[in-house]
Every structure is written in structure tokens, then in C-alpha cells.
Amino acid sequence: MPGPKPLDPSSSPRAMLGAELRHKREEAGLTQEELGRPLFVSGSFIGQLEAGTRRMQMEYAVKMDEILETDGYFARNCEAATKSKYPDHFSEAAEAEAMATAIRQYAPSLIPGLLQTEAYARAVFRAYQPTATEDVIDKLVAARLERAQLLDHPTTPLLWVVLDEPVLRRRVGGRVAMAEALRHIAALARQHRIIAQVLPFAAGAHASLHGSLKLMAFTDAPPLAYVDGLGVGKLLDDPATVSRHELTYDLIGASALSPQESLALIESVAEDYAHEDQP
Structure with missing residues (x-):
């Protein structure tokens, strides 16, 4: 061995x-x-x-x-x-994410941080902190975009995301920002850099109605699961718990559209935003 x-x-x-x-x-x-x-x-x-x-x-x-x-x-x-540039509840997960060989994530309401564009991330942080100074927002956006540089490597980590349909429909930052954000995801999928699926409204009840889920695998360490909420997050390493969350993710993926169908939907919604009449 x-x-x-x-x-x-x-x-x-x-x-x-x-x-x-x-x-x-x-x-x-x-x-x-x-x-x-x-x-x-x-x-x-x-x-x-x-x-x-x-x-x-x-x-x-x-x-x-x-x-x-x-x-x-x-x-x-x-x-x-x-020491970490990330919030306390997320710092361990962000640092583990940077060492992972594979990341699988279910996103119920927002585009995952690794896939966010600058305009989308700025809108998210401004919504979280409506009275923060521009300097504070700039630093948060910069840290998020720096995290996304993980995807600059052509193959590692493997990133597989399942986006609930509300992620596509929620207008974060307005129609222009949404069109850009969804086209960014579609481009990464077309380049075979990520695997993206959409869990449609028609799927009804599913295995992770309770919230988001992230699974991380490593070359030389046991897998981890990360679950979070409003200002809180928990990194889980208990093998039985991680296995249960892996089953949850598998069930979500089984209920989602295929990657090809998902890509078509993502691009279609992006075009809808791009060509929508200005109010």
C-alpha cells in the first residue's frame, strides 16, 4: 500500500x-x-x-x-x-476548496462563488451589506474573483454544479448582469471546464430542500461536506454524515436536467435577459 x-x-x-x-x-x-x-x-x-x-x-x-x-x-x-481573508464561517471551506481535486455543489438560490462574474458578485455583496463603503465591497469582490482563479487550471479541480432553477430566474444585479453571468457559466460548460445541470421547477420536491450543499474530494485526505446558512457555515468530516450528503447530491443530480438540456436552458434564459426590453 x-x-x-x-x-x-x-x-x-x-x-x-x-x-x-x-x-x-x-x-x-x-x-x-x-x-x-x-x-x-x-x-x-x-x-x-x-x-x-x-x-x-x-x-x-x-x-x-x-x-x-x-x-x-x-x-x-x-x-x-x-489568518484568512474570508469570513470566519467560510474561511475553512474556502481554504479546503483551494486544495480539492473535485468539488460538487448544489446551489438553491445564487450562482456559486467560483462561477460569479464581477457584476454579479458586487450585487450580491451590496445586498448583504447595503450600508458598507465601496472600499469594503471592492475587497469582498476581489476576494471572490481571486477564488474563481481556481478554474484557470484546465482540468483541476473538477467542478460539477447543480443550479436550482431560481438561480437562473433571480435578477441579481439586473438583466445585463444576469445575461453576462449565465453566459459565463455556459461558456465554461461549452469549454468542458465544468459540468453544469439545472434542477427545474418541474422536479418538485427534492432531496435538498433544506438548502445548499458542497462536497469536496482530496488526493490524500478524506472528503468533506460544507453546508451553510445566513452568516453561518459548517465543514463536516464525519464519514457517515459525508456519505449521507453524497447520496443527497446524487439524488439531486438524478432529478436535474441532463448537462446538454441544462446548457440549452441556461443559454436560452441568458438570451431572454439580453434581449429583454428596457423598462
């Missing part, structure tokens, strides 16, 4: 901590499960810390310094590894 993937400590502060954690754990002769036990976390969680797909919290850093006798190393370096 192949050993764990070599880590690149220079790639980020979290990768540095993860590489050192693996080294110290193995030096101490502990398995991931054995290290996780006194921390009340699973062995897979330790594996995700080592791979850099999960953020190390200070409470874990302090405890690891005690267990591994590392003289405060993890506590001292934890703060740098936890």
Missing part, C-alpha cells in the same frame, strides 16, 4: 504545520487515531490537519504541544496559519 503523499511545507502556513504534525506524530510512534483520541477528534480529522485541508485551532495546538512535547511549537505557529 502506498505511503502518505509528501507534503510541501512551503506552500502555506497550514501545510507547514501539517507537515510538522505528521513528522512529530510519526516520531512519537502514534497513529492518527491514537493522537486524535485525547483530543476527542477522529483519526481522519488528524489526517486532514496533516494534509492542510483543515485549519488547526488553538485548543488543538496547545494539546498537541503537550502530547508530542513540542515546546509550544504548534501554539506559536497556529495564529499565522489561521
Whole structure:
């Protein structure tokens, strides 16, 4: 059986901590499960810390310094590894997203962040923060567009989205912004960079009426699921929970239009916006 993937400590502060954690754990002769036990976390969680797909919290850093006798190393370096340009409830998910080999996402009301255009993202953030200064909105938009650069790579990560039909019909930013946003999604689909499906109104009740869902897969760490709401988000790593969410996504995809039918609908709605008479 192949050993764990070599880590690149220079790639980020979290990768540095993860590489050192693996080294110290193995030096101490502990398995991931054995290290996780006194921390009340699973062995897979330790594996995700080592791979850099999960953020190390200070409470874990302090405890690891005690267990591994590392003289405060993890506590001292934890703060740098936890800094993020994203909101607290989303920062871990955004950082994991950047390391994922595959992302599958169901979007019930908005175009996913990785697929948003500048005008669409600006309208979303302005709606969230109607009294914010332009400088604040500019920074939020810039961070979102920077995330979207993940798709600059021709093949990785695989991105498969299922858009509920309200995503196409909700006028975020007006008709011009919507036409641009939907054409952007259609272009990525035609370039075979993403897989996009639409879940039509006609599908009726479906497996994720409760809200959005994102699944992330990694080369050297267990998969993660991310669910969110208004100002809150949760990254899930429990294998049974992730498996249940994977089934949910599969059921949604089975109820959605095929990628070809979805592309035709997306382009049709985009044309409707583009040629709609000005009020």
C-alpha cells in the first residue's frame, strides 16, 4: 500500500504545520487515531490537519504541544496559519476548496462563488451589506474573483454544479448582469471546464430542500461536506454524515436536467435577459 503523499511545507502556513504534525506524530510512534483520541477528534480529522485541508485551532495546538512535547511549537505557529481573508464561517471551506481535486455543489438560490462574474458578485455583496463603503465591497469582490482563479487550471479541480432553477430566474444585479453571468457559466460548460445541470421547477420536491450543499474530494485526505446558512457555515468530516450528503447530491443530480438540456436552458434564459426590453 502506498505511503502518505509528501507534503510541501512551503506552500502555506497550514501545510507547514501539517507537515510538522505528521513528522512529530510519526516520531512519537502514534497513529492518527491514537493522537486524535485525547483530543476527542477522529483519526481522519488528524489526517486532514496533516494534509492542510483543515485549519488547526488553538485548543488543538496547545494539546498537541503537550502530547508530542513540542515546546509550544504548534501554539506559536497556529495564529499565522489561521489568518484568512474570508469570513470566519467560510474561511475553512474556502481554504479546503483551494486544495480539492473535485468539488460538487448544489446551489438553491445564487450562482456559486467560483462561477460569479464581477457584476454579479458586487450585487450580491451590496445586498448583504447595503450600508458598507465601496472600499469594503471592492475587497469582498476581489476576494471572490481571486477564488474563481481556481478554474484557470484546465482540468483541476473538477467542478460539477447543480443550479436550482431560481438561480437562473433571480435578477441579481439586473438583466445585463444576469445575461453576462449565465453566459459565463455556459461558456465554461461549452469549454468542458465544468459540468453544469439545472434542477427545474418541474422536479418538485427534492432531496435538498433544506438548502445548499458542497462536497469536496482530496488526493490524500478524506472528503468533506460544507453546508451553510445566513452568516453561518459548517465543514463536516464525519464519514457517515459525508456519505449521507453524497447520496443527497446524487439524488439531486438524478432529478436535474441532463448537462446538454441544462446548457440549452441556461443559454436560452441568458438570451431572454439580453434581449429583454428596457423598462
